[in-house]
Structure formats: structure tokens, C-alpha cells
Amino acid sequence: MRSSSTLGFAEAEKAARFLARRWKGTPRIGIVLGSGLGGMAEQLAEPHRISYRAIPHFPIPTAAGHTGMVHWGQWNGVPVAILEGRLHLYEGWRPDQVAFPVRVLAQAGVRHFVLTCAVGGIARQAVPGSFMIFSDHLNFQGANVLAGVEEVRWGPRFVDLSEAYDPGLRALARQAARRLKVRCFEGVYACVLGPSYETPAEIRALRWLGADAVGMSTVPEVLALRALGRRVLALATITNRAAGLVMRPLTHEEVIRRARESARRLTGWLDVLVPRIVESASR
Template sequence: MNEGDKFDKTITNYVEKVQQTVNYIKEKTSFTPEYGVILGFGLGSFTDDIKIEHILPYHEIPNFPVSTVQGHKGALVFGTIGDKKVVAMQGRFHFYEGYDMKEVTFPVRVMKYLGVEKLIVSNASGGVNVNYKVGDIVILKDQINLLPEHPLRGVNDERFGTRFVNMSEPFSKNMIAKAKELASRLSIEVKDGIYLGLQGPTFETLSEYRMVKILGADCVGMSTVPEVIVARHMNLETFGISVITDIGNEESIESITHAEVLEAAQKSEPLVRKLIKELILNY
């Protein structure tokens, strides 16, 4: 077998795994969602807003990775918000857990083939914008990819999307405008900003925070970027939202812990939940 045949077999196997997973989920749920939601760190209780019809733990789903991070529950939740059908990921997968990028983004592929047309991604991040404070809610307007592996690296399968993806609008301008309108109506203060993705799992050093700021980002985290790239590859309209859980300066960096990040995310969770719910209902 030559190198080309090996690569072709690899992508064929990946496509077959996606289809196998989709078939399993359809047989279990008979559910066709319009919205996909990836619930980030400390935001897993959004599922309380869903009228739940099915819950599938990740470990029961063929080919699905399993989340290893505290604060990520690890299940696909199917149900409705108003008249909108939704599938929510309680917990995502990260490159730093040891998964490769195709595994990290596997659920996005599956959601597309289940019928999802719009994807909402959430995360917790460290802020470098001087106008941010802990607990701020940031609507993402762009992203910078500094992760060491690209999710589209390798042979491209046109069934998934085009070889060279236009990333000029990673986050839907229409969804951003609607979310800001809703936030104003609901008296929810939001900022906007650019998210930069690093590998993790260490929190950033002060010099790394300075680098993030110099590069033009407002916040930094360890997720989201590969999911958004794959979502755009599959032509999913995408919206991103982040909770600032620490500020990258001398005062905060000395004491920041995983538990403190989780606590900060949970304090802002009710407002994030409300905004996401209203966006799904009204967009």
C-alpha cells in the first residue's frame, strides 16, 4: 500500500466512524436537532433549560471520546427549547487530554450529520483586555489559532467540506447582532472580543498573557478554536460566548486555581444560560 492509499483509507475510516455514530444516535433517539450547543467549563447546567427527551452518556456512544476534565459531565442531551430542537454536549474534549484534533472535533461532525444547522460554543477564558473583569460575558467576534495541530490537517473529504475554508467570518455576524440585541433587552452586560486558543493544560504565564495581548486577542483558552474551524468547514452557522474567569496580570495569576475558575464560571452561568436560551428561541 502506497502513502496515498494509506491516507485515503484513513479518511474513509473516519467518515465511516462518523456515519456509524450518527446511525446509532438516530436509532436511539429518532431526533433531528436544529441547534447544537457545546457547553464549556462550568456551564453544564444549561440543560436544565431544555425539555429533555433523550440523554446519551458519551461512554455508550460508538466512537465517541470521553471527557476527563472535572466540571464536564459527559453526555449528549436531546430536547427542545420552545419549538426549537436542540442537542447539547455536556462536556467537550480537549487536545491537552491526549486526543488528536479529529477526536476533539468528532462531535461537531456528528452533529452536522444529525441535522444541526447552527452551533453555539461556550467556554471559560482568561482575560487580557484591560476593560475586562472576572465574571464578564464576552461575545466572540473572531479567533486566533495557536494550537499545535490543525483539525483539517490531512486528506480532505469533500463530503465534509472544501479543502480551503474561508475563515473571514468564524462567528456569524447575524447571530452576534441578535445576541447583542437580546442582551440589551434582557439587561445583560456583554463585551465582545477575540479569543486565542493555546494547548494547555497549564494556565498561561505572565509573559504568555502579554503575548496574547500583543497578538491582538482579548481572551485566551484551551478549546473552541478547533470546533469552530470544523463547524465552518461543514458550513454550520456558529456563535461563540466566553466567561472571563481570571485576568492575566500580576495580581490574579499568583493565586488562580482550577477551583476558582470553576467558581467564577458558575457565578455567571445564569446570565449565559438566559442569553443562549433567548438566542435559540429568537434566531
């Protein structure tokens, strides 16, 4: 049920303490799983999990493919926390509610984040089954999680986004992809409100503006995390060609199916990438 109350610093602090009491040490990396990618949490060794419903103040996702679980354990020897279940503005949530789960992890001490999502491909190389490393974004959601009453403990109001997506983490992702022969490219992500898919005219406009892929999530979390000074890497699985670029209609069922098909390759990519992220932080 959506609450009308603001999810502020005090609520995040309470939720963070709740999780920290259950963790054996602070996770080094927080991972957010996008639509259809929930099965990747099975990768964890020494796994634990808890429902969002059991965590103080946590909102409950309603979108298909987002179950609402926090997992923690070892990913290839690295302690991580995984959010299986993302909130979207199109579900009726406010920006502070959408960003609340990642803010809680950050408040609990997590310093590095890998955000994943399923997107529609616009650029020629953005074909189903490939992956995109976010280099930048265009925010067309009409909302910003940093707007509203200022809370200095969430970081500065006026955040520099020149390097919203950490260049060092992007370089590590490229290196791991080359090693594994993962088909990927770097590109600009257009974030729209949804839930309707874009029109062909909108896709033509987004392409003209420089977008390589389009989706309905991730940017609110990025804004919140960058304000907190966290390092962010965003990886997208291309599940479909955007409207007007193919002759068949788009469906959410196809998005979920193709995301699940990509999950094994994304898991292998993270197997190599996760330890390297931790190594880079200790240099």
C-alpha cells in the same frame, strides 16, 4: 480510553445514525457546554440524555467539569442537542477526536451551533462575571483539525475564515444581551494548547497581538464546523483575569466555580437567543 484509530467520516456517520434513531426530529441547534456549565442542560423540557460511552466511537472526556453526556429536548420551544463534555488537545486527544462530537451532530443534520467556554480575561473590559462574544480568534494550539489526509466529505481543505463567527448570530446575541442587560462585549479569542496557564509574559504578548481573552478549547470545533458550512456562535464566560493581571495564582477550581456562578445568566441569555436563531434561519 484514547483510541489510536482515526475518527473519520464512516465513524461519524455511524454515531449520527445512532443518535438520529433516538431523536424525535432533528435538533435545530447544537450547543456545546464549556467547563463548569454542565448544569445548563437542566434547562431542557422533555429531556433525554445518553452517555458518550453508549454512542459508537465517541471519545470520553477526562477534564474536570466535562461529564460526557449528550442531552436533547426543547429549549424554550426549540429542539436542541447539547454536548455536555468537551475534549481538549491537552488531554492527549488528536484534533479529529476533539472535533468528532460536533461533526457527528452536523452529520445528523444540525445546522446551527452555539459553543460556550470559560476563558481568562485580557482586555480591560474582560472582568470576571462578564461574557465575550467571539468576533475572531488566534490559534496558537499548533494543530488544525483540517490538516492531514483530505476527506472531501468534511468540506473543503482551504476554508475561508474571514467570518468564522457568524455576523448574523453575533448581532442576535448583542440584541438579546442589551434586552437582558447582560454585561458582554465582542472580542478576539486566543486559543492555546494548555494545560498550564499562561505566563505573564505570554499574556503581554497576546494582548499586543490583539487578544481580548484566552482559553484552551473551541477553535478545533469551529474549524470543523465552518468547513462543513455550519453557522457558529461562540460565547465565553470570563472566569478570571489572566496571569500577571492579578496578584493571586490561577486555579482550575476557581474557573469551575466562577463558570457555575455565571451559568444562570448565560441560561437566561440563551432563553432569548435560541428562538431568535431559529427565526433568523427561516427568513
